[in-house]
Amino acid sequence: IFCCEFKGTDLNASKLVAGIVESNMSSGFAYFLSQMLSLGSETLPEYKLQSPRVHSCTILHYSPFKAVWDWFILVLVIYTAIFTPYVAAFLLNDEGKRKSRLDYADPLTIIDIVVDIMFIVDILINFRTTYVNKNDEVVSHPGRIAVHYFKGWFLIDVVAAIPFDLLLWGSETDEPTTLIGLLKTARLLRLVRVARKLDRYSEYGAAVLLLLMATFALIAHWLACIWYAIGNIERPNLPQPIGWLDQLADQTQQQYKTNESGSGPSLKSKYITALYFTFSSLTSVGFGNVSPNTNMEKVFSICVMLIGSLMYASIFGNVSAIIQRLYSGTARYHTQMLRVREFIRFHQIPNPLRQRLEEYFQHAWSYTNGIDMNLVLKGFPECLQADICLHLNRNLLRNCPAFREASPGCLRTLSLKFKSTHVPPGDILVHRGDILSALYFVARGSIEILKEDTVLAILGKDDIFGEMPCAYETVGKSRCNVRALTYCDLHKIQREDLIETLEMYPGFAENFVRNLEITFDLRDEELSLSGPATPRKQSFDTSGQQNCDASSRSSGKSAPQSPVTAVARMMAEAARSQGSRLLLGMSTSSQKQQQEQ
DSSP states (O other): OHHHHGGGSOHHHHHHHHHHHHTTHHHHHHHHHHHHHOOOSOOOOGGGOOOOOOOTTOBOTTSHHHHHHHHHHHHHHHHHHHHHHHIIIIITTOTTTOOSSOOTTSHHHHHHHHHHHHHHHHHHHHTTBOEEOTTSOEEOOHHHHHHHHHHTTHHHHHHHHOOGGGGGTTOOSHHHHHHHHHHGGGGGGHHHHHHHHGGGGTTOHHHHHHHHHHHHHHHHHHHHHHHHHHHHHHGGGOSSSOSHHHHHHHHHTOOOOTTOTTOSSOHHHHHHHHHHHHHHHHTTOOOSSSOOOSHHHHHHHHHHHHHHHHHHHHHHHHHHHHHHHHTHHHHHHHHHHHHHHHHHHHHTOOHHHHHHHHHHHHHHHHHHTTOOHHHHHHTSOHHHHHHHHHHHTHHHHHHOGGGTTOOHHHHHHHHHHOEEEEEOTTOEEEOTTOBOOEEEEEEESOEEEEETTEEEEEEOTTOEEEOOTTSBSSOOEESSEEEESSOEEEEEEEHHHHHHHHHHOHHHHHHHHHHOOOSEEOEESTTSBTBSOOBOOGGGOHHHHHHHHHHHHHTTOOOOOHHHHTTHHHHHHHHHHHTTTTOOOEEHHHHHHHHHO
């Protein structure tokens, strides 16, 4: 994207900013894909994504392959969590649906075998996957990886990967089938590992709500399987047909018969009824059309109600927190707006100025969403601040010809010196007689230059106004007023900061002065701090240099460094040539009429 945008700009400027992007181009797509797909909580930050020296068969834990594999295993775990309890409770206990010997042509049996094989392969992959230790170091040694895995999730993964179906090969009785079917529920232990990895999505409100609802439905499914298993186990031993399955058989007119194994309600009807009961109990609704009658059923119903009360409180508590998080920005806006209005009321701000304050606050909030950039940057180290500022000022550094020869280090230094300013229409940025302590770059909007009743120029995007920095011994004063016509975004850099940067990078100073084109020079020779200021000539004349150094020492001011003074005459000549480029000769009254229209 950067390279495409640089086609219309200078080649050196393209290399300047695009070089920063090119340094991470090789791993950018892989990092993006792994961040989007990774389920691990130990994902490395971007500045650590350097490929360490690893064995040829070792897999990096933040690689795209590992991210896709983790999602594949997550799908298998979800399948296991849904079908394993269902098979153990309904199919294995239904004599009409399951024979004493497993049918290996059954699709469910084939899928279970494939799941077991994939879990075994996942164990082998985990033995070759790097990890991050307590010192935030990537460990790629095979021996240390194996020890770390043995101490962690190895036991749970092995129990979940035992191929219980293969152990039934040749079985001719019902008991091993039922027992091993119950043992297959050990696969659910993998959900503990998945739940730990899904913690990274807890910062997203919609994801948390979706996970809570999915967890609620999954627990209701498990409890429905247990509810059916209790009724199915108790039904043959009851002296009277009072269980919930017998009541369901009476309601559906599908009675159980003693000598027929497939008699009674259909499997679909039994599962839907059991799930209906657990949902109504968990949500504390309980219509009573499916009710517990035996002691075991009543005890189980009490446990379901307790679980439902905890889940009810947890889900609704998180939902309220999510809603508050969604409206937190609105609450902050109203709080800040109330403070502005209290300030206006306390200080008795007049009506026109009050209206300007409120309009500016509303527009600034919609533009920045209430985010204080300077406050955010203070929380990061200086190297990261430079990268962020370089990104925020990328358009200025790319489009302005004065920065075409700057090195990456010089660009980072300059980006830290630039400050962004947001100005509403009608505000005066610079008054006549103000000290020109900064150089302004227009990023968005329109600005007019006024002198008395005459509009001298109208500036727009990519225009520059102020005075030539470093070209004079003294700081000049403005000869015009600078007023915003629309909402404007400006980049400004202080005179002292710019001079300091040019002195640190002498190779860049000459190119900067040669290519800097100030659209409108605001300096007024008559209003300068010490009379008519003369350009510095000391760098072009050895004697002049000595005289300037002597005068600077006698006046108590430090002499400018040689990289800056070497280009002073070019700065002055450029200032004179750019002073009257955009004279328009418009009156203030006609400008006001256009604004009213």
